Amino acid sequence: MVLPFEIILRILNFSEEATCMNHLLICKAVYIMLLPRLYSSPQLNPTNFSKFVEVVSLPKNKKRFKNFVKCLDLSFIIQSGKNSFVSKLLRRFSFSLEIFVASQTSFGISPLISLRLCHNLKVLDLRLVSETVNLRELFSAIKAAPFLEQLSFPRSSITCEDYDLEWPESLWYLRLQGGISNQFLTDSHFPQTITTLEFSHCPNITGESINDLLIRIGYNLTKLSIFYPMPCLKGNSMDTVFLYCPQLTYLYINIEYITKDLFDEELLPPLEEYERPLKTLIVDSSGLLGQGTKIHPDDLTIAICEDRLPCLQSLKVSLMLGWDFKSDAVQYLVSEFDDRGGSVYTL
Structure with a gap:
């Protein structure tokens, strides 16, 4: 080999496939050096x-x-x-x-x-x-x-x-799902190190037990996701999420668990010590009848204009909400995001 061995390995690292099978055939020394990298994260499927x-x-x-x-x-x-x-x-x-x-x-x-x-x-x-x-x-x-x-x-x-x-x-990341009970949420001593919390497929827990948990650890959360279905949650169970989780930068929520009160001044007050850091808000929907009228574009527009969501840059809403994206209300909301360099997307 004309080039030093270390230079050859560095060149291989910059190739499109650093762990290409053909690289293993260069020589035994390269084979020995690349084999651990090849097996560090094997791509497994039903055939292999x-x-x-x-x-x-x-x-x-x-x-x-x-x-x-x-x-x-x-x-x-x-x-x-x-x-x-x-x-x-x-x-x-x-x-x-x-x-x-x-x-x-x-x-x-x-x-x-x-x-x-x-x-x-x-x-x-x-x-x-x-x-x-x-x-x-x-x-x-x-x-x-x-x-x-x-x-x-x-x-x-x-x-x-x-x-x-x-x-x-x-x-720091915890995804709760399955048959966990309300007592598990209320009696377990969850660590304050958790910054990302997700709920999914939890048929037994209620909004009261989730809010009890958020009261204890919500201040430390930066990301919160509550996926559908959560059959024991009421239509307004998550309206208080901003009160208990003021540090959120990301929120994924279904329309089935919130109302327009989520953006009301009492439940979404301006923060005195710092600006509310929420950057991404995703409002999804399962498509159930009657859910699309729970939130109007103006509810969000007012909260933004009153600087109660000063850092919000990305809004994603489900098409199943039934919003008319050609209406003046939606266009005004989109305009507010454009003025601050943000964007409105559809799911």
């Missing part, structure tokens, strides 16, 4: 998953791939009865694994036990898991992961009788 498990499970490869995989994304794997495969992968990459996204079906007790070995885990995403997961077992599994920053609950039912749980100290 079994082969991947087979290769990394071979006795001769036990040490070879041990510390390679940092991101294990199984979101494209639709498998049933393969908990042993998932458990085997978690054990094999327990020292290096930082991000784990579970597959779309089962996640039994065996993978939960294997999770206890993943001490460097930073992201645990179980949102696609359809199998019932016991909350006590889940927290027992992540107790040994002191660096965990992001946690997404499974969408299936979760049961737990003991709410005095030990949350990870570094947790």
